[in-house]
Amino acid sequence: MSLLVTGGAGFIGSNFVHTWLAGSDELLVNLDKLTYAGNLGNLQALAQDTRHVFVHGDIGDRQLVEALLQQHRPRAVLHFAAESHVDRSIHGPLDFIQTNVVGTCQLLESVRAYWSGLSPDAQQSFRFLHVSTDEVYGSLEPQAPAFKETNLYEPNSPYAASKAASDHLVRAWHHTYGLPVLTTNCSNNYGPFHFPEKLIPLVLHNALAGKPLPIYGDGMQIRDWLYVQDHCRAIARVLEAGRPGETYNVGGWNEKPNIEVVRTLCSLLDELQPRTDGQSYAEQITYVKDRAGHDRRYAIDASKINHELGWRPQETFETGLRKTVQWYLDNQDWVTAVTSGHYRQWVDLQYGG
Ligand code: NAD
Ligand code: TYD
Numbered sequence: 001m002s003l004l005v006t007g008g009a010g011f012i013g014s015n016f017v018h019t020w021l022a023g024s025d026e027l028l029v030n031l032d033k034l035t036y037a038g039n040l041g042n043l044q045a046l047a048q049d050t051r052h053v054f055v056h057g058d059i060g061d062r063q064l065v066e067a068l069l070q071q072h073r074p075r076a077v078l079h080f081a082a083e084s085h086v087d088r089s090i091h092g093p094l095d096f097i098q099t100n101v102v103g104t105c106q107l108l109e110s111v112r113a114y115w116s117g118l119s120p121d122a123q124q125s126f127r128f129l130h131v132s133t134d135e136v137y138g139s140l141e142p143q144a145p146a147f148k149e150t151n152l153y154e155p156n157s158p159y160a161a162s163k164a165a166s167d168h169l170v171r172a173w174h175h176t177y178g179l180p181v182l183t184t185n186c187s188n189n190y191g192p193f194h195f196p197e198k199l200i201p202l203v204l205h206n207a208l209a210g211k212p213l214p215i216y217g218d219g220m221q222i223r224d225w226l227y228v229q230d231h232c233r234a235i236a237r238v239l240e241a242g243r244p245g246e247t248y249n250v251g252g253w254n255e256k257p258n259i260e261v262v263r264t265l266c267s268l269l270d271e272l273q274p275r276t277d278g279q280s281y282a283e284q285i286t287y288v289k290d291r292a293g294h295d296r297r298y299a300i301d302a303s304k305i306n307h308e309l310g311w312r313p314q315e316t317f318e319t320g321l322r323k324t325v326q327w328y329l330d331n332q333d334w335v336t337a338v339t340s341g342h343y344r345q346w347v348d349l350q351y352g353g
Contacts, residue, residue, distance in 0.1 A: 001027070002026060002027035002028065002029060002072045002073065002074045002075065003020070003026060003028050003029070003074050003076050003077075003078060004031065004068065004072065004076070004077045004078070005017060005028060005030050005031070005077075006031050006032070006059050006077070006078070006079050006080055006081035006107065007031075007032055007080035007081030007082060008030035008031070008032055008043070008054075009030065009032035009034060009039055009040060009042055009043060009054075010032070010037050010039075010042075010080060010084070010195075011037070011042075011084075011191075011193050011194050011195055011228065012080055012131065012189055012228055012231060012232070013030075013032070013081070014039075014043055014193050015191060015192065015193060015228045015229060015232050016078070016080065016232040016235060016236075017030060017043065017046070018045070018046075019229055019233065019236070020232070020236065021046065021049065021051055021052060024051075027051055027053065027072065028051060028052050029055060029068060029072050029074065030052060030053065030054050031055045031059065031064075031065070031068065032054070032055075032056065032057075033057065033081070033099075034056055035083070036342050036343070036346075037083075037084065037085075037195050037197075039337075039338055040054070041334055041338070053072075055068060058103065059079075059081050059099070059103045059104070059106065059107040060098075060099070060102060060106040060107070061106075062106055062109065062110050065106075065107060065111075066113060069111065069113075069114035075125065075126060075127070076126065076127040076239060077111050077127075077128050078131065078235065078239065079104065079107060079129065079130050080131045081099065081103070082096075082099060082100050082131075082162075082163070082166075083096045083099050083100055085159065085197050085198065086157045086159045086291070087197070087291060088159075088197070088346070089157055089159035089162070090157065090158065090291070090293075091349065091350075093158035093162075100159075100163055100165070100166050101162050101165045101166055101169070104130075104166040104169055105166075108128070108170065108173045108179070111128055111179065112177055112179055115128075115179060123180075124180070126180055127180050127239055127242075127244070128170070128179055128181045128182070129181070129183075129184070129235065129238060129239050129242075130166065130167065130170040130181060130184070131184055131235065132163050132166065132167050132183055132184060132185045132186070133160070133163050133187075134147055134185050134186060134187045134224070134249065134251065134298050134300050135156075135157065135160035135163060135295065135298065136155050136163055136164040136167055136185060137151045137152070137185075137298075138153075138154030138155060138156050138160070138295065139154075139156060139296045139297060139298070140296070140297040140298065140299055141296075142296075142297065144297075145301065146224070146251070146299035146300055146301035147185075147298070147299065147300050147301060148249065148301045148304075149185070149246075149247045149248070149249055149304055153168075156295055157293060157295070160295075167183055167185075167247075170183055171183070171245075175245075180244035180245075181244060181245065182238050182239065182242040182244065182246065182247075182248070183247040183248070184234065184235060184238055184247070184248050184249075184250050185247060185250065185300075186226065186231050186234070186249075186250040186251065186300070187223065187225065187226050187251040187252060187298055187299075187300045188223040188224065188225050188226065188298070189225075189226055189227070189231050190225055190226075190227065190228065190320065190324055191227050191228030191320065191323070192228070192327045192331070193228075194228070194324075195338060196335065196338065196339055196343070197343075197346060197350075199223075199258060199261065200261065200265065200321075200324065202214075203261075203265050204269070204324075204325065204328045205328075205335055205339065207265070207266065207269055207281045207284060208269070208328075208332075210284070211284065212284055212286035212288075213262055213266075213281070213285045213286060214286055214288040214351055215258060215259055215285060215287050215288065216288060216289070216290045216291045216294060217287075217289075217290030217291070217294060218259075218287070218290075219257060219258045219262070219287065220257045220258070221258050221294060222255050222257050222258075222296070222297040222298065222299065223255070223256065223258070223261075223298055224252055224253070224254055224255050224256075224298055224299045225252050225254050225256060225261070226252035226254065227313065227314075227315035227319075227320030227323070229314075229315070230313040230314055230315055230320075233311065233314070234248070234250040234305060234311050237309050237310070237311045238305070238309065241308075243308075248304055248308075248309070249300045249301060249302050249304060249305065250300065250302055250305060250311075251299070251300025251301070251302045252300075252302075252313050252317065253302065253313075254313075254316075254317045255297070255299050256317065259285075262282075262285060263282055263285075264321060265281075265325065266280055266281035266282040266285070267280075267282075268321065268322060268325040269325060272325060272326065273329055288351070
C-alpha cells in the first residue's frame with residue numbers, strides 16, 4: 001500500500017507528510033517541483049526514513065507521473081501542489097494558471113490512465129483527494145452566513161480563480177469518467193513551516209528583524225484561521241471516510257480581523273521574546289496600501305465534515321498561535337534559510353516602495 005502526495009515540500013503538504021507518517025507505516029511518495037515555496041528543509045526529519053520517497057518533479061510531467069504511479073501503485077493521490085499566494089498571483093497570474101489549472105488537469109489525466117488499469121475492486125477503493133481553498137467562494141458581507149459547500153463559486157483573485165478552475169476539473173473527472181474524487185475547501189492555515197510571505201509568518205519574521213509589520217488597508221479584513229495540523233487531520237479523515245464526488249469545507253470557527261491577529265502575535269512575542277528596548281512589537285505596525293481586489297471576509301461553515309465525519313479542530317486559536325510563535329522562535333535557522341536569495345526580491349517587489 002502506498003500514497004502519492006503532490007506538493008509535500010510546501011507548508012501544508014510537509015505538515016501532512018509528518019502528521020501522516022507519525023501514525024502509519026504506509027510508503028508515502030512525495031512529488032514536488034521545489035518552487036520558491038517548496039523546501040526540503042521542511043522534510044529534514046525524514047531524511048533517513050524509508051517510508052518517505054521524495055521525487056523532484058512537476059505534476060504536469062505526464063511521463064514522470066505515470067511512471068511513478070506504475071512503480072508505486074498508490075491507493076490514493078493527495079493533491080496539495082499549487083501556486084498559493086494571492087499577492088504573487090496579482091503580480092504574475094500565468095504561473096497560477098499553468099500549475100493550478102493545466103498542471104491539475106495533466107495530473108488528473110495521468111491518474112485516470114493509471115486508475116483505468118486497476119482491478120474493479122482497486123478502482124472502487126482508489127481516491128483522488130484535491131486540496132482546495134475557501135477563496136473559491138469569494139468575499140462575504142459582514143453579516144452573511146459562513147460558506148457552505150453549496151455556495152456559488154465567485155472567485156475574485158487570479159489565485160482563487162485558478163483554484164476554482166481546478167475544483168471544476170476534479171468534479172468533471174468524477175462526473176464524466178467516474179474517478180473517485182474528494183475535494184476539501186479549507187480556510188487560512190497557520191503553523192510550522194509556513195513560508196514568510198503569508199501574513200502570520202511574515203509578521204513574526206519582520207517583528208524579530210525590527211522591520212515594519214505591514215497591514216493592508218484598514219486591517220479589518222476577516223479570515224477564519226485554522227491550525228495546519230487540524231487541516232491535516234481533516235484531510236486524513238476525508239480520505240478515510242469521505243464520499244466520492246463530495247466536497248468538504250474545513251475551517252476553524254475562528255474569524256479574526258487581520259489587525260487583531262497581528263496584535264495577538266505582538267503580545268505573544270512581547271511575552272516570549274521581549275524587545276530589548278522594552279517597547280511592544282506593536283510599535284512596528286504600519287498601515288500600507290491595500291491589496292488590489294482584497295476580499296473582505298472569509299468564513300467557513302464546517303458542519304458537514306463535523307456531522308458526517310466527526311472532525312473538528314483540536315487546537316483553539318490561542319493554543320495554536322502560541323505553538324506557532326514558539327516554533328518560529330525555536331527554528332530561526334529554518335527562517336534564515338528560506339528568507340535568503342529570491343525571498344528578498346519578492347519583498348522588494350511587494351513592499352519595496
Ligand atoms: P505552498 O505554496 O506552501 O506549497 C506548494 C508546494 O507545491 C510547494 O512545495 C511547491 O514546490 C509545490 N509545487 C508548486 N508547483 C508545483 C508543480 N507544478 N509540480 C509539483 N509541485 C509543485 O502551499 P500551501 O500553503 O502548502 O498550500 C497547499 C495546498 O493547500 C494548495 O493547493 C493551496 O491552494 C491549498 N490551501 C492552502 C491554504 C493556506 O492557508 N495556505 C488554505 C486552504 C487551501
Ligand atoms: P495571506 O496570508 O496572504 O492569505 P490570504 O490572502 O490567502 O487570505 O493574507 C491574510 C490576510 O492578511 C489577507 O487579508 C491579506 C492580509 N495581509 C496584510 O495585511 N499584510 C501582509 O503583508 C500580508 C502578506 C497579508
